[in-house]
Amino acid sequence: MFTSILIANRGEIAVRIIRAARELGIRTIAVYSEADRLAPHVLAADEAYLIGPAPSAESYLRGDRIVDVALRAGADAIHPGYGFLAERAPFIRQVRDAGLVFVGPSAEAVEAMGDKTAARRRMIAAGVPVVPGTSDPLADAAEARQAAEEIGYPVLLKAAAGGGGKGMRIVQSSAEIESAFGSAGREAKSAFGDDAVYVEKYLAGPRHLEIQILADRAGTTVHLGERECSIQRRHQKLVEEAPSAVLTADERFAMGATAVAAGRAVQYEGAGTVEFLYQHGAFYFLEMNTRIQVEHPVTELVTGIDLVQWQIRIAAGEALNFAQTDVSFRGHAIECRITSEDPANSFLPSAGRIEWLEIPSGAGVRWDGGIARGYEIGLHYDPMLAKVIVHAPSRELAIDRMRRALTELRVVGVETSAPFHLRVMEEADFRAGKLDILYLDRHGDELTDFEPSDEELRVVALATVLLEEERRARRSITRIDHGDALGSGWSGRGGWTGR
Amino acid sequence: MRYYVTVAGRTVEVEISGDAIVVDGTPIEAALLTVPGTDLRHLMIGTESHPLLVRTGGRNGTWHVTLNGRTLLVEAIDERSRTIREMSGAPTTDAEKVVVAPMPGLIVRVEVEVGAAVTMGQGLIVVEAMKMENELKAPADGIVKKIEVAAGSAVEKGAVLVVLE
Numbered sequence: 001m002f003t004s005i006l007i008a009n010r011g012e013i014a015v016r017i018i019r020a021a022r023e024l025g026i027r028t029i030a031v032y033s034e035a036d037r038l039a040p041h042v043l044a045a046d047e048a049y050l051i052g053p054a055p056s057a058e059s060y061l062r063g064d065r066i067v068d069v070a071l072r073a074g075a076d077a078i079h080p081g082y083g084f085l086a087e088r089a090p091f092i093r094q095v096r097d098a099g100l101v102f103v104g105p106s107a108e109a110v111e112a113m114g115d116k117t118a119a120r121r122r123m124i125a126a127g128v129p130v131v132p133g134t135s136d137p138l139a140d141a142a143e144a145r146q147a148a149e150e151i152g153y154p155v156l157l158k159a160a161a162g163g164g165g166k167g168m169r170i171v172q173s174s175a176e177i178e179s180a181f182g183s184a185g186r187e188a189k190s191a192f193g194d195d196a197v198y199v200e201k202y203l204a205g206p207r208h209l210e211i212q213i214l215a216d217r218a219g220t221t222v223h224l225g226e227r228e229c230s231i232q233r234r235h236q237k238l239v240e241e242a243p244s245a246v247l248t249a250d251e252r253f254a255m256g257a258t259a260v261a262a263g264r265a266v267q268y269e270g271a272g273t274v275e276f277l278y279q280h281g282a283f284y285f286l287e288m289n290t291r292i293q294v295e296h297p298v299t300e301l302v303t304g305i306d307l308v309q310w311q312i313r314i315a316a317g318e319a320l321n322f323a324q325t326d327v328s329f330r331g332h333a334i335e336c337r338i339t340s341e342d343p344a345n346s347f348l349p350s351a352g353r354i355e356w357l358e359i360p361s362g363a364g365v366r367w368d369g370g371i372a373r374g375y376e377i378g379l380h381y382d383p384m385l386a387k388v389i390v391h392a393p394s395r396e397l398a399i400d401r402m403r404r405a406l407t408e409l410r411v412v413g414v415e416t417s418a419p420f421h422l423r424v425m426e427e428a429d430f431r432a433g434k435l436d437i438l439y440l441d442r443h444g445d446e447l448t449d450f451e452p453s454d455e456e457l458r459v460v461a462l463a464t465v466l467l468e469e470e471r472r473a474r475r476s477i478t479r480i481d482h483g484d485a486l487g488s489g490w491s492g493r494g495g496w497t498g499r
Numbered sequence: 500m501r502y503y504v505t506v507a508g509r510t511v512e513v514e515i516s517g518d519a520i521v522v523d524g525t526p527i528e529a530a531l532l533t534v535p536g537t538d539l540r541h542l543m544i545g546t547e548s549h550p551l552l553v554r555t556g557g558r559n560g561t562w563h564v565t566l567n568g569r570t571l572l573v574e575a576i577d578e579r580s581r582t583i584r585e586m587s588g589a590p591t592t593d594a595e596k597v598v599v600a601p602m603p604g605l606i607v608r609v610e611v612e613v614g615a616a617v618t619m620g621q622g623l624i625v626v627e628a629m630k631m632e633n634e635l636k637a638p639a640d641g642i643v644k645k646i647e648v649a650a651g652s653a654v655e656k657g658a659v660l661v662v663l664e
Contacts, residue, residue: 166631190627346633350602379628419567452509460566461513463551463553464573467575
């Protein structure tokens with residue numbers, strides 16, 4: 001096993017990896033930008049190194065500096081987390097050329113799956129079902145139009161280098177294709193440095209299901225069941241759960257076997273996720289994510305398997321000590337991604353200082369967070385602040401538990417997505433398991449209308465009047481005391497009853 | 500003392516005199532305490548328990564109150580101040596239809612022209628921040644009176660982008 005590991009990331013996932021490594025008895029080394037000197041991942045680590053200014057291109061994306069730090073700090077391995085350098089093959093080579101271990105798959109596997117069109121061809125060859133579409137990037141809007149007409153509208157334009165919904169556009173008709181091609185390319189260019197876009201058939205209302213796989217160096221590959229991630233906004237997942245409310249055991253077995261085959265086709269090593277679109281019992285390969293995913297905890301909770309620890313153990317050369325038949329599923333888990341986005345205002349990013357934070361806890365609740373009170377939320381990084389994850393014996397109980405956990409969460413200083421998540425937990429179709437990737441298009445308005453109820457109105461009005469009375473009372477006492485400190489019996493922060 | 504409290508465009512009347520509190524005509528008992536050493540307030544209405552977080556707003560009488568995960572901007576003015584405001588002709592509520600930048604970012608596209616009639620919810624401007632394009636929508640029906648930015652300009656948080664009338 002390693003003695004020390006460098007975590008090339010920030011936020012909640014850096015904290016998560018530090019926790020996993022510490023439990024394995026490994027010394028943890030954090031890196032940070034100038035904006036993150038006091039960030040939770042720096043405070044949590046055994047050692048921390050400054051790697052550059054706030055913009056990620058000058059810090060968390062500087063693979064050269066990160067490898068230098070790893071060598072200087074005497075790290076054995078580098079864990080990339082997700083995002084940033086996690087799926088950049090040149091970085092993986094840089095790490096390995098420096099004599100360090102990259103916690104993740106080979107550069108070749110990342111390349112094979114990272115180029116979405118090449119991945120499609122490879123999956124077709126491996127017998128994995130795929131959605132109809134082009135296998136090559138489109139040269140221009142005219143070619144996009146031609147391909148779209150062959151496949152039939154609606155189509156989906158997707159960044160070849162992409163993921164996470166950036167550089168992706170649904171196109172309903174030929175009238176929209178030119179502007180969609182332009183904006184998808186621009187967004188892809190700014191997010192990934194590559195404007196290549198391809199097109200595929202857009203399915204009417206599929207579910208997004210994905211299979212977690214785990215593979216050791218000897219090639220033993222198992223799957224750990226599915227996660228349902230159909231609730232998405234602009235292809236960004238907002239709520240994830242395991243198991244799916246609809247998948248039968250036979251379907252799970254078939255999808256699992258397909259995901260294992262997909263992994264084997266690229267000699268995959270470590271933790272990976274094979275994403276599928278699922279509609280009417282049929283499933284199509286979407287892409288493979290060659291890294292740990294944001295939503296990994298729901299799988300951990302229902303299988304009892306620590307994915308991040310297994311990533312590290314596999315990278316250190318350990319073999320899986322269990323077989324497919326040993327994997328069983330217990331209960332139901334749900335995750336809500338709490339972001340600094342305002343659901344009442346089209347999910348616009350919200351920046352500011354976390355002035356107050358109360359974290360949900362109690363039975364069956366897990367908080368994977370990267371924020372703390374006093375921490376400044378800027379606009380340099382992803383808006384995800386933390387994840388609330390719950391585990392309960394059934395889906396219904398898990399929903400009720402999430403609802404309870406979300407009412408315990410209190411954040412002041414930035415707007416968060418939490419009120420939206422609370423609405424989802426109460427929405428009838430979600431509770432009935434009626435989900436597909438258009439869920440938010442259907443329910444977005446009701447889930448983001450935060451008109452205060454009469455009850456809330458009354459509470460807020462009353463509180464405000466009592467605050468005003470308190471302020472006036474304090475001011476008049478200050479006046480009597482000739483502007484001295486507040487009078488005795490009146491403390492600025494002390495209790496005061498509105499009589 | 501009678502207060503008019505405005506939240507999200509609705510107004511509640513609260514009358515407070517000595518121990519008596521009357522909300523929209525209904526007498527109630529209430530107490531507001533501070534949890535020592537914290538920003539957490541606790542409002543007890545009769546026996547109903549309501550934890551709240553509060554911060555003072557930009558001007559007198561305004562407060563940011565966080566309840567059920569949402570932060571609401573609330574304004575409480577007393578009867579006398581309200582009368583003065585009405586006589587001076589100042590608007591009693593924020594009637595301006597101004598679209599401001601909710602965060603620093605880059606203007607990608609302006610989707611309307613001066614003089615155009617827009618309906619509530621219609622897209623006006625696309626701003627890029629955190630590597631995502633965000634469409635800012637009209638807060639109400641109106642006519643575009645002024646556009647203060649063009650595609651390609653960088654804007655600070657709070658910058659006025661579009662004025663509707």
